[in-house]
Amino acid sequence: MFCPQGKVAIGGGAEAQGxxxxxxxxxxxDDGRGWTALGRQMxxxxxxxxxxAICANR
Numbered sequence: 153m154f155c156p157q158g159k160v161a162i163g164g165g166a167e168a169q170g171x172x173x174x175x176x177x178x179x180x181x182d183d184g185r186g187w188t189a190l191g192r193q194m195x196x197x198x199x200x201x202x203x204x205a206i207c208a209n210r
Contacts, residue, residue: 154186155207161187163206170199178203 155161161180164187168175172194181188187205 153203153205155205158210159207160184160210161205162208164204166201166203168201170197172197173199175201
């Protein structure tokens with residue numbers, strides 16, 4: 153998830169969705185312009201991850 157041009161991520165987070173989904177990590181991108189999340193699927197089922205970034209002016 154990236155912030156609009158001219159803004160930087162000052163925070164963020166994620167949520168694992170689905171009975172067999174696990175959120176492994178949530179952290180800013182290397183360049184500070186967005187937020188990244190990693191998840192894991194424990195079994196074959198429908199899962200997802202919602203990611204959000206809190207953005208502010210540079």
